[in-house]
Amino acid sequence: MADNTNGRNLPEPRFDTFVSKATSRRNFIKGVIFSGAAASGAAYLFTIGGCSRESGSAGGVERLLTLNVNGQMRPVDVAPNETLAMTLRYRLGLTGTKLGCDRGECGACTVLVDGVASYSCSTLTHSVRSRAITTIEGLEGANGELHKVQQAMIDELGPQCGFCTPGQIMSAVALLNENPNPTRDEVRHALSGNLCRCGAYDHYLNAVMRAAGNGERLSQA
Amino acid sequence: MSKDMMSAFELYQPDTVEGAVELLGRFGADGWALAGGNDSFDWFKDRVKRPKYVVDLGGIASLKGIRETPDGGVEIGALTTLTEIERSEVIKGRYKVLADAARRVASPQIRNSGTIGGNVNQDARCWYYRYGVDCYRAGGNTCYADTPEGQNREHCLWGADRCVAVSPSDTAPALVALDATMVVLGPGGQREVKAEEFFIGPNIDIERMTVLEDGDVLTAIKLPAEWSGARFYFEKVADRNTWDFPLVNVAAAMKVSGAAGSETVDAIRIVAGAVQCVPRRLTVVEEVVRGQAKTAETASLAGQSAVRGATPLNFNHFKIPLLQNLVTRAIRDA
Numbered sequence: 001m002a003d004n005t006n007g008r009n010l011p012e013p014r015f016d017t018f019v020s021k022a023t024s025r026r027n028f029i030k031g032v033i034f035s036g037a038a039a040s041g042a043a044y045l046f047t048i049g050g051c052s053r054e055s056g057s058a059g060g061v062e063r064l065l066t067l068n069v070n071g072q073m074r075p076v077d078v079a080p081n082e083t084l085a086m087t088l089r090y091r092l093g094l095t096g097t098k099l100g101c102d103r104g105e106c107g108a109c110t111v112l113v114d115g116v117a118s119y120s121c122s123t124l125t126h127s128v129r130s131r132a133i134t135t136i137e138g139l140e141g142a143n144g145e146l147h148k149v150q151q152a153m154i155d156e157l158g159p160q161c162g163f164c165t166p167g168q169i170m171s172a173v174a175l176l177n178e179n180p181n182p183t184r185d186e187v188r189h190a191l192s193g194n195l196c197r198c199g200a201y202d203h204y205l206n207a208v209m210r211a212a213g214n215g216e217r218l219s220q221a
Numbered sequence: 222m223s224k225d226m227m228s229a230f231e232l233y234q235p236d237t238v239e240g241a242v243e244l245l246g247r248f249g250a251d252g253w254a255l256a257g258g259n260d261s262f263d264w265f266k267d268r269v270k271r272p273k274y275v276v277d278l279g280g281i282a283s284l285k286g287i288r289e290t291p292d293g294g295v296e297i298g299a300l301t302t303l304t305e306i307e308r309s310e311v312i313k314g315r316y317k318v319l320a321d322a323a324r325r326v327a328s329p330q331i332r333n334s335g336t337i338g339g340n341v342n343q344d345a346r347c348w349y350y351r352y353g354v355d356c357y358r359a360g361g362n363t364c365y366a367d368t369p370e371g372q373n374r375e376h377c378l379w380g381a382d383r384c385v386a387v388s389p390s391d392t393a394p395a396l397v398a399l400d401a402t403m404v405v406l407g408p409g410g411q412r413e414v415k416a417e418e419f420f421i422g423p424n425i426d427i428e429r430m431t432v433l434e435d436g437d438v439l440t441a442i443k444l445p446a447e448w449s450g451a452r453f454y455f456e457k458v459a460d461r462n463t464w465d466f467p468l469v470n471v472a473a474a475m476k477v478s479g480a481a482g483s484e485t486v487d488a489i490r491i492v493a494g495a496v497q498c499v500p501r502r503l504t505v506v507e508e509v510v511r512g513q514a515k516t517a518e519t520a521s522l523a524g525q526s527a528v529r530g531a532t533p534l535n536f537n538h539f540k541i542p543l544l545q546n547l548v549t550r551a552i553r554d555a
Contacts, residue, residue, distance in 0.1 A: 060229035080232035080275070081265070102266065104259055104331055105464060116304075119330045122262050124255075126232055127279050171329070192463040193328030 065129045069094070070138025084120035084128060085109045088135060096136035096166050100195070107194030110167035111135050117174040117193070136166035139173065149173055152211035153204075160198035168194045172208045182212060227265035234277045238284060238406055238440055241276050246408040246436035248274040254438055255279070256300060256339035259331050264344070269353040284338075284440060287311055293446030299338030299439045303392070304329070306337055316444050318453035318472050322395035325457045328464050338439045341393050341403075341419070342431055345386035345498075346466050347376065357383040357427050367534060375468065378531040378540055380497040384423040385534060387495045388430065391457055393420060394472040394492040394500040399448050407437040416442075420499035430498065448474045448490070454555035456547050457494075467495040469540055471547040475555045477515055484515040491551060493527070493544055503527050503548065510552055517553060524549030 062077040069092060076091045085102070088094040088111070097120055100108035104122040111120045112134035139147035149172045152158070159165040168191060175182060175190035182190070187208045196204065230253075235241045245252045253272035255261050256279070264270035278284060284300035287309050295311055306312050306323040313320045326332055326340060344350075345358060347366055355361030366373045367385045376385040388394075393416070401416040419431055433439060454473040459465035473491040477484040489510050493501045506523045513519045527548040528541045 061231075079229070081227040081229055083227075083262070086226070103263055104328075107328070107330065110330060116333050117330050118334055122259055122331075123334065124232070124258065124277065126234065127258075127277055190329060193330040 063126075065125070067092075067125070067129060067133060068131065069133045070135060071132075078125045080124075080126060082125050084111065084113075084118075084123040084125045084133070087125040088120060088133075094135050094137050098163055098166055100164070100167075105195075106164070106167075107171065108164050108167045110170040110194060112170055112174055115174065115177055117171045117190075119193075134170075134173075136169060139169070147173065149176065149208065149211040152207040156203055156207035156210055158200065158203045158207035160196075160200045160203075164194055164196045164198075168196070168204050172204075172211065175208070176212055180212060182208075184209060187212075227262065228268055228271045230265075230272055230275045232275050232277060234280045236280060236282075238278075238281050238438060241278055241281060242406050242408060242436060242438055244274070244276050245438065248272075248276075249435050252276060252435065256342070257302070257331075257335040258339075259327070259335050260339060260343040263351070267351070267353060269351070269359075278338075278438065290443070293449065295444045295449075297337055297442045297444070299441055300336045301338075303332035303335050303337060303340060306392075307332060315449040316395075316399055316453075318398060318455045318474060319392065319395045319444070321453070321455040322391045322457075322470070322472060325455070325470075326391045331464075337392055337442060340390050341396065341442075342433065342439060343389060345384075345430060346389045347384075347386040348372070350386060357423070358386065360428060369535065371534075372536060373534040374536040374539075375466070375495070376534050376537055377498060378496045378528075378533055378537065378544070379501060380422045380424070380499070381532065381534075382423040382427070384427050384498065386423075386498060388420060388498060388500050389466045390494060390500070391467060391470055394470055394494040395455060396442060396444075397492040397500045397502055398453075398472040398474045398490045399444050400474075400490060402443040402445070403439055404441040404443065405433065405437050406440050407434070411440075413443075417500075417502060422498040451476050452555045454551040456550065458543060458547065469496060469543045469547055470494040471544070471551050473551040473555050475552075486510050486513055486515050486519070486552075491548065493548070496531075496540060496544060505529060506548055506552075515552070520549045520552035523552045 060079060062079045065076055065078050067074050067076055074092055078087055085097060085099050088097045097111055098108035099121060100106035102121045104119045109119055109121040110117050113128050114131045149169050171191050171194050184205060187205055233244050245254055251273040253275045255275050255277045278300055284298045286298045288296045290296050303323040303326050307320050349365035350356050350358050354365055356363055356365055364383055365371055366376055373385060377387045396416040403414045403416055403419045405412050414432055421432055452475040457467045457470035459467050471493050475486060476488040478487050479485050489507050491503045491506050493503060505526045509526045510519055510523050524545040528545045531541050
């Protein structure tokens with residue numbers, strides 16, 4: 001036991017990994033410049049190719065899955081170490097789901113898995129292959145009308161910068177599907193796993209209360 | 222700090238727990254048992270832990286669910302989510318301290334995917350260790366937290382032995398207070414371990430926090446009939462109400478007799494989290510309180526006795542009055 005822990009068998013100390021990662025990131029940046037597909041913001045320097053480039057180690061074999069996303073069956077190649085957020089954004093082009101922290105600490109990537117609010121950055125795509133996934137793109141009605149939570153966000157000027165809004169909306173939809181008539185405290189609790197750096201929390205609460213048809217109770221804040 | 226994707230691994234998704242144990246036994250130190258993943262993926266994304274083979278336990282139906290057992294207790298499958306526990310009528314009705322603890326874990330989305338088994342098996346949150354430095358717990362020969370400049374506000378009051386990390390779980394103190402039994406399946410067969418002995422400190426093995434070894438899977442947690450429907454208390458103090466790990470948490474189970482207002486404490490188990498590498502059973506408090514009238518005076522005495530022998534580090538002195546107050550409230554309000 002003493003010499004076989006994961007920590008002790010690391011091929012190189014952690015600080016060396018910064019060096020090697022910096023190199024691969026530089027190569028990646030060169031790659032996107034040549035392909036013309038520039039991404040802005042350090043948080044978006046993710047690449048699906050990143051997983052197969054690690055081909056020196058075990059695993060990494062992509063498999064063809066059929067994912068049920070927003071009611072459509074979508075065939076997609078998925079690597080074993082790929083998160084649902086990666087698959088949605090970079091394989092299926094559903095960029096409404098945002099990646100904030102990629103650590104389950106902000107909520108921007110919230111989607112519904114079988115109706116349950118989940119951090120897609122902390123879910124392996126392979127583990128949800130038989131589940132129904134709903135993203136912000138899947139909320140619109142048959143004729144393209146906005147979901148009542150989305151409409152209420154507009155009416156109540158819910159978002160400020162808007163980056164966390166898709167995640168906030170998905171958490172709110174999960175709540176209203178289960179509890180159509182929540183109290184303000186219940187909404188607060190349901191949205192507590194979604195950070196907003198603009199601090200627009202109260203506006204979000206107003207919007208969700210309006211969507212629930214409880215607009216007249218706003219004054220109870 | 223911008224991070225890259227998780228490094229590559231082979232993913233196995235067995236249908237049976239026997240299959241999982243067989244795979245994990247075969248992979249040894251290169252394998253990793255994955256439950257909800259909320260702890261695991263942090264390690265993988267930070268490239269601090271890089272298992273070659275990940276065994277996803279999420280597809281094993283027998284590891285899920287809450288069942289009442291013939292002996293009057295309750296058995297919880299290790300892969301049952303914290304949300305299910307928080308909402309379970311059986312748990313809320315009979316073992317409320319566990320439902321209360323589950324409800325205070327992390328955030329709603331994390332409770333939706335996070336499991337009770339994962340919660341009790343999560344690794345230490347010491348940020349030096351998490352950062353990937355070669356500390357004692359990572360197999361090195363230094364502690365970065367217990368130095369004159371080391372930031373150890375979250376670290377331990379008891380049980381320091383080279384490592385000063387604490388048990389980060391909210392549900393673990395509740396399980397020890399309920400005198401739960403952990404059911405473990407390993408290459409050598411099935412065994413049962415008391416929750417109190419399931420967690421181990423750095424003096425026993427500095428690189429593990431539980432008795433689980435490579436190839437072992439925690440399959441279920443049994444709650445005994447003895448504490449069903451007792452008086453309970455759970456309180457957690459953290460920097461934020463969502464996400465944050467406890468600075469101190471306290472779980473208590475108590476049996477009282479006598480009329481309201483002049484009750485006597487007949488039996489008690491009380492446990493504090495985040496003050497030691499294991500959930501700390503406060504046996505001194507139990508001895509002080511047992512057989513006594515449940516009064517403000519007893520509660521105050523209990524609080525004082527709870528912190529006897531506490532050895533603070535440079536930045537965590539505040540945990541002493543915090544623990545004292547939480548214990549006082551537990552005895553007073555349970």
